[in-house]
Amino acid sequence: MLCIYNSNTRPQFNLAAEEYFLKNFTEEVFMLWRNEPAIIVGKHQNTLAEINIDYVKANNIQVVRRLTGGGAVFHDLGNINFTFIMNVNGDHNNLIDFKKYTLPILEVLQKSGIDARFEGRNDLTIDGKKFSGNAEHVYKNRVLHHGTLLFSSKLPDLSAALNVDPAKFNDKAVKSVRSRVTNISDHLHEPLTVLEFKDRVMLHIMEMYTDSRAYELTAADIDNIDKLAGQRYATWNWNFGQSPEYNLRKVIRTAGGQVEFDLLVGKGKIEKVKIFGDFFGKSDVEDIEEALAGVMHEETAVRTCLQKFNVNDYFNNISVDELIEAIF
Incomplete structure (x- = not known):
């Protein structure tokens, strides 16, 4: 498994990096990354119906569509994103498995003294409050699973950026389900920075997968990812034009x-x-x-x-x- 500690914080680049490794590599991948303030909307969503456009513009929050389904999520530098890209053989009807890929995250939190749990379809919670939403995408015999980890995010920004008048839009697109949320840092028994917690997650994964090795993006990787970001994730057509009627x-x-x-x-x-x-x-x-x-x-x-x-x-x-x- 290639373990990638991605320090780039451009959402367009990071979402393109996921697609690049999914479609161009055969190795399994685990990647940790953060985004500067952004709303990441699900593949099947009406973008404008998911964002508070005035707040987003006033606060320079970027809006990018991802490959996976599910609802819109808010990212900032207090949020950690994790990505598994795994090879799967056998029954393709059982490729979507949220519990499998969130279990390592729960183990890290339990080691830190936090009683975190898997709830509902694809969420992780602490005391009934959500700190992680997860989504998956299947490409041939590979599965991309990614999730958010609210560590020290600005929760008022999260609420404001995703606050939309429900009467404003009428469509058949997938709607986000709003949940009560919490930051992991509020439940730690010892203070940790977001980067220290990120290190804990990576260490746990590398201990868990005995074939894991650190991988740094090459110049060719970066060039190819930048091209894909420009062709897809930085375009109005992908981020807004793909919205359903x-x-x-x-x-x-x-x-x-x-x-x-x-x-x-x-x-x-x-x-x-x-x-x-x-x-x-x-x-x-x-x-x-x-x-x-x-x-x-x-x-x-x-x-x-x-x-x-x-x-x-x-x-x-x-x-x-x-x-x-x-x-x-």
């Missing part, structure tokens, strides 16, 4: 009156728009509805479209920035 309805109140946008979005593009409200304007908003159809549901693209109009002719005393707020 959804309806968005949002109402804002401005000095110029109330404005409501109802959007149908498919494959990341606005398919249909209806605008309602008690605002005033001398031109027909159907012009704007027609212009927005076919535009990517992404702020720069929408802003470029709106700036082609003298918006005040359609929405008296309402700015482009306010309209943008109503569309996201």
